[in-house]
Amino acid sequence: MRKSLVALSVLAASLSAATNAADYTDGNIHKNDYKWSQFNLMYAFDELPGESSHDYLEMEFGGRSGIFDLYGYVDIFNLTGSPDSDKASADPKMFMKFSPRVSLDALTHSDLSFGPVQELYIASELTWDGVTTNADKGTFGVNNYKVGLGSDVNVPWLGKIGLNLYKTYDMNAKDWNGYQISTNWFKPFYTLDNGSFVSYQGYIDYQFGMNDDNKALNTANGGAMFNGIYWHSDRYAVGYGLKAYQDVYGLKDGGWAGKTSGISHYVSVTYKF
Known part of the structure; x- marks a missing residue:
């Protein structure tokens, strides 16, 4: 049971099921296939930008099939x-992120690992809430497409992490705008007698090199870091997360977008399918 719990949670962190360097020289690109999904009922306290406190339902999913590695989620705000x-009169009623990656190792039937780098990818990310950015209306839409180079990297203590570097296309402005470096991790660190365990899990998204011509709205860089402590069983998870922001999305703290730097808190209850 303990081994199955660890494997399940590693999948939920959207990392590869393999624990060693990917080697597809045998031509079997489906040997690491898997899929997973779960529903998270969540509440955010003072979420930025805007210091919004609200409930939401998140459908989270991912997996691996041949050359494709996928992670994604869809958030529905103010479920009740x-x-x-705070979301009752807000323009965005949902937010979604899809992060497909194409394995270069599997695509070329080879082993491209080196040092701590276990696998290489063409990485992409789509974030969408359907809202346009309009200073006159006071709205800001997170509608971006990113593409770049991705990897799975083995680091001390944390183990395997995802590490991706993207170039960002702003779908509202219809123009390329800066870069983003992203990483995510999942580390079980305490196992109970019944096989359930406690993990440290989270991510960092940091944007840089962005257009900051509008000094009242934008900065050249900014980002967020999520730090979560979660209890996991085969079917359930319960957790708390602390998220730290600095000019998140490249929005200037105290500018037109309001407060964009600081701390928010999250609690969640999860059912795993």
Whole structure:
């Protein structure tokens, strides 16, 4: 049971199922295939930008099939329809992220690993909330497409992490705008007698080299770091997360977008399929 729990949670962190360097020289590109999905009922306290506190339902999923590695989620805000929610009158009612990667190792039937780098990818990411960016209306849309180079890297203590470097295309401005470096990790660090365990899991998204001509709205760099402590069983998870922001999305703290730097808190209950 303990081994299956660790494997399940590593999948939920959207990392490869393999624990060693990928080697597809045998031509079997489906030997590491897997898939997973789960529903997370969450509540955010003082989420930035805007210091919004609200409930939401998140469908999270991912897997591996041949050359393709996928992670994604869809968030639905104010699930209860409460008129008192910070999201009740907000323009975005949902947010989604899809992060497909194409394995260069599997694509070329080879082993491209070197040093701590276990596998290389063509990486992409789509983030979308359907809202346009309009300073006159006071709206900001997170509608971006990113493409670049991805990797799985083995680091001390944390083990395997995903590490991706993207160039960003702003779909609102219809122009390329800076870069993003992203990493994610999942580290079980305490196992209970019944096989369930506690993990440290999270991610960093940091943008840089962005257009900051509009000094009242933008900065050249910014990002966020999520740090979560979660209890996991085969079917359930319960967790707390602390998220730190610095000019998140390249929005200037105290500018037109309001507060964009600081700390927010999250709690969640998960059911795994």
